[in-house]
Amino acid sequence: MLNVVGLKVNYGAIQAVQGVDFTVNDGEIVTLIGANGAGKSTILKTISGLLRPSAGTITYNDQNLAKLSPSKIVAAGIAQVPEGRHVFEGLTVTENLRMGAYLSPKTRDEQLAAVYDQFPVLKERRSQDAATLSGGEQQMLAMGRAMMAKPKLLLLDEPSMGLAPIYINKIFDIIKNIHAQGVTVLLIEQNAAQALQVADRGYVLASGQVKMTGTGKALLANDDVRAAYLGG
Amino acid sequence: MQTFFQQLINGLSLGSIYALLALGYTMVYGIIKLINFAHGDIYMIGAFWGYYVINQYHVDFGVALVSSMVICAALGMLIEYLAYKPLRNSPRITALITAIGVSYFLENGMSFLFGANTRNFPQVVASHRFTVFGVAVTNIQLLIVTVSLLLMVALQLIVQHTRMGTAMRAVAVDQEAAELVGINPNHVISFTFGLGSALAGAAGVLIGLYYNSIDPLMGMVPGIKAFVAAVVGGIGSIPGAALGGFLIGILETFVQAIGLSAYKDAAVYVVLIVILVVLPAGIFGKNVKEKV
Ligand SMILES: Nc1ncnc2c1ncn2[C@@H]1O[C@H](COP(=O)(O)OP(=O)(O)OP(=O)(O)O)[C@@H](O)[C@H]1O
Ligand SMILES: [Mg+2]
Numbered sequence: 001m002l003n004v005v006g007l008k009v010n011y012g013a014i015q016a017v018q019g020v021d022f023t024v025n026d027g028e029i030v031t032l033i034g035a036n037g038a039g040k041s042t043i044l045k046t047i048s049g050l051l052r053p054s055a056g057t058i059t060y061n062d063q064n065l066a067k068l069s070p071s072k073i074v075a076a077g078i079a080q081v082p083e084g085r086h087v088f089e090g091l092t093v094t095e096n097l098r099m100g101a102y103l104s105p106k107t108r109d110e111q112l113a114a115v116y117d118q119f120p121v122l123k124e125r126r127s128q129d130a131a132t133l134s135g136g137e138q139q140m141l142a143m144g145r146a147m148m149a150k151p152k153l154l155l156l157d158e159p160s161m162g163l164a165p166i167y168i169n170k171i172f173d174i175i176k177n178i179h180a181q182g183v184t185v186l187l188i189e190q191n192a193a194q195a196l197q198v199a200d201r202g203y204v205l206a207s208g209q210v211k212m213t214g215t216g217k218a219l220l221a222n223d224d225v226r227a228a229y230l231g232g
Numbered sequence: 233m234q235t236f237f238q239q240l241i242n243g244l245s246l247g248s249i250y251a252l253l254a255l256g257y258t259m260v261y262g263i264i265k266l267i268n269f270a271h272g273d274i275y276m277i278g279a280f281w282g283y284y285v286i287n288q289y290h291v292d293f294g295v296a297l298v299s300s301m302v303i304c305a306a307l308g309m310l311i312e313y314l315a316y317k318p319l320r321n322s323p324r325i326t327a328l329i330t331a332i333g334v335s336y337f338l339e340n341g342m343s344f345l346f347g348a349n350t351r352n353f354p355q356v357v358a359s360h361r362f363t364v365f366g367v368a369v370t371n372i373q374l375l376i377v378t379v380s381l382l383l384m385v386a387l388q389l390i391v392q393h394t395r396m397g398t399a400m401r402a403v404a405v406d407q408e409a410a411e412l413v414g415i416n417p418n419h420v421i422s423f424t425f426g427l428g429s430a431l432a433g434a435a436g437v438l439i440g441l442y443y444n445s446i447d448p449l450m451g452m453v454p455g456i457k458a459f460v461a462a463v464v465g466g467i468g469s470i471p472g473a474a475l476g477g478f479l480i481g482i483l484e485t486f487v488q489a490i491g492l493s494a495y496k497d498a499a500v501y502v503v504l505i506v507i508l509v510v511l512p513a514g515i516f517g518k519n520v521k522e523k524v
Contacts, residue, residue, distance in 0.1 A: 048412055074414035086409035088402045098395075099402050103414040105395060145413065 001026045001184055002032040002047070002153060006056035009042050015106050016042040018208035019056070024153065029087050030217070031174070033229055034205030040188045041083050044155050047186075048080045049073045051187075060153070079151035083158045083188075085142040089131035096130050096141055100148025115144040118126070118177070127165040136167035143174060153184045160191045172198055192229040196220045204229070237367045239489045240482065242464045245442060247375040247481020248380035252435035253458030254473035255387060256308075256428025262404045262468035263424050265324060269331040270311060272455020273338035274429045278304045278436025279353065279446040280342065286354040297379070300437045301430040303324025309422050317418070335455075342448035344401070350447040354439035376438045383434055384474050387427065391435065391470060396423055404468070435441025453497065457484070460504045475515060479503075 001191040002024040017039040018226040024030045032040050045051045047058055049070035064209055065073055079100075088096050097115055101108040116123040117130050118142050118170040125133060130141055139159055146154060156175065177197075189195035196202050199216035200203050203227060212225065234334060245487045253275055260268045281303050282296040291299070315334050319327045360371045392399040402410045439454070440446050461480040465472025480500055487499040507514060 050408060050411060069416065070411040071416045074412070082409060082412060082413050086406050086412075088405050088409065090405055091398065091401055095398050095401075099398060099410070099413050099415070102395070104400060149414065226258045 001061060002186070003059045004043070004047075004056070006044065007043065007053055007058065008047050008055040009039070009051055011042075013095070015047070016208055020208070020210055022185060022203050022213070024186050026088045026109070027182070027184055028200045029179050029187060029198055031187045031189060031199035031202040032205055033189055033192040033195055033202060033219075035229075036190075037207075038205040039208040041157055041207060044080060044082075044157050044186070044188060047073075048078065054142060058060075065130065071103065074149055074151075077150075077152035079146035079149040079153075080155040081139075081142045081146045081157060081159060082231070084160065085135075085138045087130040087133070087138050087141050087145070089129065091130055092127050093130055093133070093141060094126045096145050097122070097148050100145035101150075103149065111148050112148060115147050118147070118174070119144050130191060136163050136170070139163065139167070139171060141220075143171075147178065147183075151183060153186065154178060156185065156187045158188055158190060160189065160194070168194065171185070193220070196225075234366045235489065237365075239485045241367060241369055241373060243482030243485035244478060245481070246485060247478035248377050248455065249435045249442070249477075250458045250481050251440050251474045251477025252380055252383065252431045253454060254477040255384070255460040255470060256432050257459050257462040258465070258467055258470060258473035259400075259424050259428045261462070261476070263421055264316070264320075264327075265315060266331065267328050267459065268425075268428075269455070270334035270338060271428070271432055272451030272453075272458070274304050274308055274311075275432040275436040275439070276342065276446070276448060277307060277338065278433030278453035279440045279450065280436075280448075281433070282347070282437035283351060283353055283446055287354050291356075293375075293437075295358065297434055300433040302433075303345065304433025304436070305426040305430040308425040308432070309310070310426040312371050312422055317421075335451075337390075339347050339448050339452070346448070348448055350445050353444050353446050355441070355444070358439060372441050376387050376442055379434065379438060383431060387431070388470065392429065396420070400424055406503045426501075433507065457500050460500055462505060464514055466509045466514025468518075469514065469516035472475045472514055472516030 002019060004022050007017055008015065014132045020043060031062060034040055042051065046053055047065060049065065049068055053066055060076060060078065061219055065077060073103055097112055098108060121137060122141055122144055125137065130138065133141060159171050163171065168191065175187065176186060176198060187199060195218040196219050202214065202219045203210050204212040204218050253271065256271050257268060260266055278300045281300045285291050286296050287301055311334055315330050316327055319330060357372060357375065361368055381444050390402060399415045403415060403417050407417055457480055458477060461476035462473045464479060465476030468473045483499055483503060487496045
């Protein structure tokens with residue numbers, strides 16, 4: 001479904017991603033794990049078209065994403081939940097969700113009902129300014145907003161960041177639930193243990209390169225991964 | 233007391249014009265953080281367009297107003313496309329200086345093409361004066377205030393309740409997140425310029441009717457005052473710009489009424505300074521620390 005080959009991304013003179021290859025197959029949950037600054041968010045921003053690769057290719061169902069605008073990439077079926085949630089403050093919860101279906105106004109209302117079914121807490125807060133939600137609620141709003149676009153591939157950038165343990169479990173349940181609806185998931189996490197548990201496969205990233213890859217289970221059991229990312 | 237109400241009516245009329253202009257400043261600033269110094273000149277073009285269609289084609293007020301809004305919207309979008317869009321990723325000061333350049337270009341271009349002299353704006357609406365409780369009101373004043381208020385309500389409906397209006401607010405708070413839901417910021421920015429410029433075009437026709445005279449430099453001072461109004465209201469805030477416009481209009485007429493005509497412009501700048509000191513974010517502004 002998504003095939004990344006030899007991807008390099010620079011910020012001016014800084015090489016944030018230095019030749020990364022990975023694949024996400026239809027129906028999988030794939031996770032990229034790695035320490036701060038490994039280049040994870042940079043990769044997701046490049047897939048979404050916010051950044052342009054300096055080398056390499058990103059192919060999505062035979063389309064070259066490097067040539068498409070962010071809006072065309074959303075239209076092709078890829079939605080992203082950005083790191084730090086980035087809900088639209090000053091807009092209500094409903095307005096935030098409606099913006100998620102910006103490109104598909106025809107199916108918007110029906111999708112809104114589906115998202116409210118999945119996130120009852122958002123429905124309770126539907127007329128509230130998104131800025132007044134708690135961190136966990138904002139994370140759900142950001143995920144609901146991405147689901148409004150009816151994506152085939154969902155990119156999640158550290159959805160559990162900064163949340164209390166109870167919320168983290170909730171977020172992982174939602175990810176499984178979204179996956180069960182037939183959505184393919186590319187998950188970025190620092191919470192490596194939980195990410196590897198839900199993932200079919202994982203890639204370990206360090207300094208802009210893939211250091212290791214394998215099934216979620218295999219990486220969980222790997223001694224180097226345990227030492228570096230799972231606290232021994 | 234009578235003079236008070238008299239000046240209030242005069243101030244509201246003038247204030248409506250400032251409010252319409254201030255809305256354009258505030259919307260554009262809200263979305264691309266640019267102070268569009270050419271905005272007052274679009275208002276001038278709107279007045280000239282009204283002058284032209286009324287004299288040439290003998291259209292009525294409504295046609296002059298609406299066509300001026302359409303022409304100015306198109307002009308605003310064209311200016312954005314040609315002058316500001318290529319500078320989207322340049323430092324802000326570059327775009328600011330370009331805006332000043334566009335302003336000079338429009339002022340001098342109009343002087344060059346049509347002469348720098350002042351012209352009498354055709355009076356398409358016959359002026360009637362009537363007295364209510366000893367306060368003189370003209371039908372033109374009522375027209376100005378009514379049309380302005382209707383346009384502000386329409387703007388509010390567009391911004392709050394349409395898909396494009398909501399996208400405008402989304403881009404203003406978080407452009408990257410807006411792109412991630414599929415909004416093309418270029419379309420939204422263009423739309424914003426169109427909307428603001430349409431209001432400026434309407435203001436140009438209204439001021440022609442009110443003051444009777446137009447010239448290529450007529451946009452300079454009202455442009456600056458409307459900018460002050462937008463800052464007073466809290467730049468980026470739509471209700472703030474409307475309120476700021478009325479406040480500045482009323483302030484100006486009152487300063488004039490107490491015999492300090494010579495200081496009416498100075499008073500506006502004093503207000504600007506006072507606001508910047510005591511309420512730096514303006515009346516409705518959010519006090520956000522700016523990342524520069
Ligand atoms: N806008 C930017 N300008 C310059 N350098 C940047 C920019 N954004 C990221 N970088 C650099 O690129 C590298 C990769 O950053 P990135 O945000 O992709 O890391 P990450 O793996 O997502 O980290 P984290 O886990 O902290 O989110 C880092 O060294 C970072 O400092
Ligand atoms: Mg990151």
